[in-house]
Amino acid sequence: MKEKITIIKVGGKIVEESGSLDNLLDRFAAIGGNKVLIHGGGRTATAMAAKLGIESRMVNGRRITDEDMLQVVTMVYGGLVNKNIVAQLQARGVNALGLTGADCNIITAHKRPAGEVDYGFAGDVDHADGKMLAGLIAQGLVPVIAPLTHDGRGNMLNTNADTMAAETAKALAEHYDVTLTYCFELPGVMRDPERPESLITSITRESYKTLLADGTVGGGMIPKIENAFSAIENGVKEVIITSADAIDGIQGTHIVA
């Protein structure tokens, strides 16, 4: 019997406003057993870049990461956001360890080849080291992972946090029964964000096709759900999309293999 592990991915406004971050960290600290937190930080990076006179350019919701922007995301994701979360988890008695993909070589990637769009120093994940992560977790440590990887040749790479979460979950599935929770501002995937009762409680590959076709799912939700399917189809036991108030994992949208 494998032990259980809970992987929570938080992004968007949640980690970037102190009230909602406090709430999230209280709930995360209360989760029993093994756990991992994966965070974003795009709004903070955009704000910091603006202060430094660096323009943020996004294509299809993804950031163009030139050399200056790579410096910004390395310091904002790996330093400011990550260490703030680590210190605040320590204050809650959680023995957090902040990591990027470069630390302990846990997640390697390659620079995305320039196609129609050149995303610059954006990393597509090659390998996540579940054994190394499991070793750290077995010591009672709680990894807090920033959305950065490295190419093994000395370069950090900016990497989508939803993808980091899916890859981490898949790598840990060999060692644990993994529950992966994508946590954002809404209670889950909604037919109408204004109506709580329109929450879609589960999505299969079949129903996903319909949701795409009728426009219920679009924009940034598409890569999130693709990552969720990638996880559930590769050994992860349970994948849920829900709000920060529901990371105990009962409510929300379950992604079903």
Place this chain on the structure above:
Amino acid sequence: MKEKITIIKVGGKIVEESGSLDNLLDRFAAIGGNKVLIHGGGRTATAMAAKLGIESRMVNGRRITDEDMLQVVTMVYGGLVNKNIVAQLQARGVNALGLTGADCNIITAHKRPAGEVDYGFAGDVDHADGKMLAGLIAQGLVPVIAPLTHDGRGNMLNTNADTMAAETAKALAEHYDVTLTYCFELPGVMRDPERPESLITSITRESYKTLLADGTVGGGMIPKIENAFSAIENGVKEVIITSADAIDGIQGTHIVA
């Protein structure tokens, strides 16, 4: 018989110029056995603060760390400088793990009480967890430590890198035969920086008094040597002050208990 460990502290210009950093990391990668790297980053923090319109104020060579400056040092030391070093060590086959004092709770501190000077969010170290560090090192990991601690109540604290090195060395002395090398721009403590033959090859508490009295040692060298004595008098086997070109530890100024 304890295993040996080499702890290298690098600061100043060395980690902040790519040529000298490359040289240092080549030499560090070549050190056999257990090792730890502790780095500074003050010049990068000052430059980043200036770009953000934040003035750097120093008293007695130490930075006044208000709330804005704490954000800058957290992102520069913990993110930009630390992850750059980690990625470049990974490229050299060293399984580096970037840490601040908050990560794994390795170094706790308290905010320095305001005296004649209020240094703001500056941390005076309370405890370094040698057992936790030794556990990570035993897994083949190489800690790369940024000059940041935390207070256990959710706040990061800016902490002198020489002090971080001494405290880390003392904490590891229970588990290893520790050599601590402070590495900077000069070959060691010099009577005349212009004349290589004026290198002082060893300093005792007795000779230190004379060097202070005759003005050979002054300014930023005083806290460095005080930290070195604190290490050698608390279980560290060997403490050397030398240049980045000599981290194999034969040349330089040996601090003798």
